[in-house]
Amino acid sequence: MSRWCGKPTMSKAAFNEQKRHARQREISWELPYWEWLQIWQDSGHFEERGRRKGQWVMGRNGDTGPYAAGNVKIIRCEVNNLGAWQQRGRLACGSEG
Numbered sequence: 001m002s003r004w005c006g007k008p009t010m011s012k013a014a015f016n017e018q019k020r021h022a023r024q025r026e027i028s029w030e031l032p033y034w035e036w037l038q039i040w041q042d043s044g045h046f047e048e049r050g051r052r053k054g055q056w057v058m059g060r061n062g063d064t065g066p067y068a069a070g071n072v073k074i075i076r077c078e079v080n081n082l083g084a085w086q087q088r089g090r091l092a093c094g095s096e097g
Helices: 009-022 033-043 077-088
Strands: 056-060 072-074
Touching: 009 033, 033 056, 033 072, 056 077, 072 077
Parallel strands: none
Antiparallel strands: 056 072
């Protein structure tokens, strides 16, 4: 069951931030706000989003392709980090706890 992710302005700001980071990394963004929000709601981890160890991120399958429905999943940062390390030899999230 999905749950509400707080105030709409908070989730819209988080959406815009993630979209901006994707653009800075030259990764295509194909998720409208409502679809992005539904993915996070369905995961149950919206309030635990972040780029530090133990937090949750929206990762792309195989760390390739666009941010698009069917190509993203909500995973722990350290799992996403492992994928980025294997793909490009760099860390995707910090190791702070």
